[in-house]
Amino acid sequence: MIHKWDPASGKVSVLVERSGFTGSDPTGVGRQQTNGVDVFYNLGSNGIAMDPQGRLVVSAMGDRQIVRLEEDGRRTVLASHYEGKRLNSTNDLVYKSNGSLYFTDPPSGLRNGDTDPKKELPYNGVFLLKDGKLVLLTQDVRHPNGLAFSPDEKYLYVAGLRTRTIMRFDVQPDDTLANGRVFVDMSPDKAIGNPDGMKVDQQGNVYCSGAGGIWVISPQGKHLGTLVFPERSANMVFGDADGKSLYVTARAGLYRIRLKIPGIRP
Numbered sequence: 001m002i003h004k005w006d007p008a009s010g011k012v013s014v015l016v017e018r019s020g021f022t023g024s025d026p027t028g029v030g031r032q033q034t035n036g037v038d039v040f041y042n043l044g045s046n047g048i049a050m051d052p053q054g055r056l057v058v059s060a061m062g063d064r065q066i067v068r069l070e071e072d073g074r075r076t077v078l079a080s081h082y083e084g085k086r087l088n089s090t091n092d093l094v095y096k097s098n099g100s101l102y103f104t105d106p107p108s109g110l111r112n113g114d115t116d117p118k119k120e121l122p123y124n125g126v127f128l129l130k131d132g133k134l135v136l137l138t139q140d141v142r143h144p145n146g147l148a149f150s151p152d153e154k155y156l157y158v159a160g161l162r163t164r165t166i167m168r169f170d171v172q173p174d175d176t177l178a179n180g181r182v183f184v185d186m187s188p189d190k191a192i193g194n195p196d197g198m199k200v201d202q203q204g205n206v207y208c209s210g211a212g213g214i215w216v217i218s219p220q221g222k223h224l225g226t227l228v229f230p231e232r233s234a235n236m237v238f239g240d241a242d243g244k245s246l247y248v249t250a251r252a253g254l255y256r257i258r259l260k261i262p263g264i265r266p
Contacts, residue, residue: 020045021062028111029062035251047092050266052099059090061109066090079134085120092146100175101129104144137177141167146198159195183221186211197235201263209233238263
């Protein structure tokens with residue numbers, strides 16, 4: 001499900017049922033996960049973004065699609081196949097200001113990951129959806145996960161879950177990517193946590209969940225510090241009227257932390 005939190009009442013309600021998997025047979029769908037308490041199969045929705053018209057666009061991981069939720073409740077599939085083959089299990093997504101949509105497609109939602117017989121693509125890619133055309137941008141990031149633009153949109157950051165690194169790519173005039181290189185390497189830190197959700201503040205600092213919490217990284221790639229939470233953090237978004245609140249999803253909770261620098265909001 002996708003839930004909705006009301007800041008006025010503090011109450012949580014269900015916004016979207018069956019947000020990530022709409023099939024009738026979940027057998028073999030979703031990789032086994034745990035939140036520290038329960039064991040479950042990860043077949044729900046993952047990354048969420050707002051398109052330029054304010055509509056919710058979702059990585060429907062179990063359905064292996066990018067889906068737009070219309071105002072009347074209908075679901076419009078934006079991407080499901082590349083060159084005739086099904087996507088792996090769409091993970092995170094971000095819009096560029098011109099309306100181009102970027103998303104990652106690791107095998108995280110497949111029961112057996114890279115070795116799953118249902119995996120049709122021989123790689124795990126970062127994709128661009130522009131003018132109705134799907135383009136493979138890179139397959140050089142192992143298990144690509146979270147992604148975010150620099151404030152000037154000259155760079156795209158992509159989290160590599162398995163390598164525990166964040167890659168930085170130059171964004172070309174045609175919205176494709178070039179010159180991928182390692183921006184941050186978390187692998188020397190033995191704390192629990194891998195690069196996952198990622199956002200950027202208005203000064204260009206990168207916030208990415210990872211080893212021990214949420215890493216705050218300067219535009220030059222320096223690890224400035226770590227935001228530590230009671231639970232293992234996963235994804236995040238900047239919010240509130242001034243953009244200085246960082247909302248963070250963790251294993252079982254939703255957290256908010258006030259910051260001094262405003263972030264880039266959806």
